[in-house]
Amino acid sequence: MNYKTIQLTMEKIIVIGLGNPILTDDGVGVKVAYDVEKALGANIPTNLTITEASVGGLRLMELLVGYDRVILIDALLTNNGHEPGTIHQMTLADLRHISPTQHSASAHDTSLVTALEAGIEIGLHLPTEFSIYAVGVTNILDFSEEPTPAVADAIPKVVAMVLEELQLLLQPI
């Protein structure tokens, strides 16, 4: 499918695929971001950035500085029996809700929610619109570039959902 730029908004938008691309299912977000980029080809408008990163918390917040709207794609491992490959659509409020205890075990685990609050506190320009796609995963401990089948099947679906969201900027032709 081809796209044309229509740019109904001048908002600065960033799409970030999060995850470790060499840890089986953990890289699902990264794969989605690459596929979105590929689908748009040369039609990426100047106010849209598509990228990937294996970071969270503070570093992720820093990546968001200067943008108005963000679409995050990440892996999610839950313990309540969701099937791998389930696509959870979440908002920042959901993230705040699931953001767990404030105990801190690692240097680098400031939650995104805390990091965003800190960023806002010190006056950084951060997105106000958050759209989060979290794909249920099963294997994040084995090194591999290939996701498990159910997660692989979810990738084109999430790509389509992200492209749908980008219709403010782009339309299929």
Place this chain on the structure above:
Amino acid sequence: MKRITIDPITRLEGHGKIEIFLDEEGNVANAYLQIPELRGFEQFSVGRPAEEMPRITNRICGVCPEAHHMAGTKALDALFHVEPPSVTKKIREMFYEAFYCTDHAVHFYALGGPDFVLGPDSDPAKRNILGVIHAVGVDIGKQVIQHRKRNHEVIQWLGGRGIHPVAGLPGGWSVAVTEEVRKDIEQIARDNIAFGEFSLKLFDDVVLANKAYVDLIVSDTFTHQTYSMGMVDENNHTNFYDGKIRVVDPEGNEFAKYDAKDYADHIAERVEPWSYLKFPYLKNVGWNGFTDGMDSGVYTCTPLSRLNAADGLATPKAQEHYERMYETLGAEKVDGRYQPVHHRLATHWARLIEMLYAAERMLELATDPEITDPNVRAKITETPTEGVGCVEAPRGTLTHHYKTDENGILTKVNLVVGTTNNNAPIAMSIKKAAQGLITKGTEVTEGLLNTVEMAFRNYDPCMSCATHSLPGQMPLEVVIRDAEGTELSRGSQYTD
């Protein structure tokens, strides 16, 4: 036996946990740190061209991609038997100092600092960077973010990418430094020095001026007499990028000094039935259990141990603070060098001194007349065989070891990552803190468990090498079990 579990879980279940086992009396019998193991890295790597490794290994870990990139790049130098030009080593080191400036800052301000700025007993909801900003002022928050931003820019300019750098090549670096970039880096280094001094002043005001904290730092609960490891230059000064690995014994005598490639002659790994972590120890001392002292092969590799292993720091301001730390903590000077400090919480202080050193060293490199030399690549003429590359990662010595066939295709890969060095001392610190703080009848409070966590947090452990996450945090879970192991209560933070 009663069991208390401090259980960190991200969306990735079972990230790791601290388990504290109580005996029938209610005293601590044992405490363990458990971390799940990422599997199959060697299998994943074998069969790939070796020159991909600096870019692959920097994906292992979202916390220190720069360290893996650099250790991998240095392993390629050795593998291809090529000596990088002098300017290349300087560019790599300058890049690496920028990484140290960001990494050590985030530990102090976002992780270790909150325990002191807000106190170990403070509301856990506030014991984070946001709480620090509220306590010490928005301006400091701005400075922290500015500090990180400018150093991330250096990493991007020199590393080719902001997060997962790509510039390392066998015998080279893919980009030279222009005069324009050099000028910017020089200014950034100056700003880093100011920020480093500012952070040490903050440490003075918040931590050292508070007698309760100083008592905590020097308390036996947070003290372990182990061997200390760190990389040193030809003058036995700490170096993060290159040098020999030096080990001093608990009394400060040099025990070993070796080239990174000889690591296997000095380090062996202990396997325990209760953990799939490996516990490295000094082969030539031997394994004598999780114990302190001269007869125990347990060693530590942290900012504090790096300073212990060195005779000093190569830059003036950092050296001043180095001396002040040893004097303040009562270390005696023997044969011209300070005796090691073994108070684990002093690692936070050492980390800030290292950050200042990194800033000063960055300035030296940015003002080195050679730094803009455009000849950043050496020609490769040899057939690749085997190579070891080693740097000091912020959380411990990081070693990459590759073997290839004559076409440079990997046949064997071994990595000894920073935190792994500290597996044994971390286990010991947790146990000792738990024993010191939890005795029969003690009410196990949030603040008390946090103080136990402080025992391992000072090591800046990188618990997993898959770090990004939703919800983006490594929460802890507390499980209390009775003598039969039955769960009594559980504070759960699982995602619904």
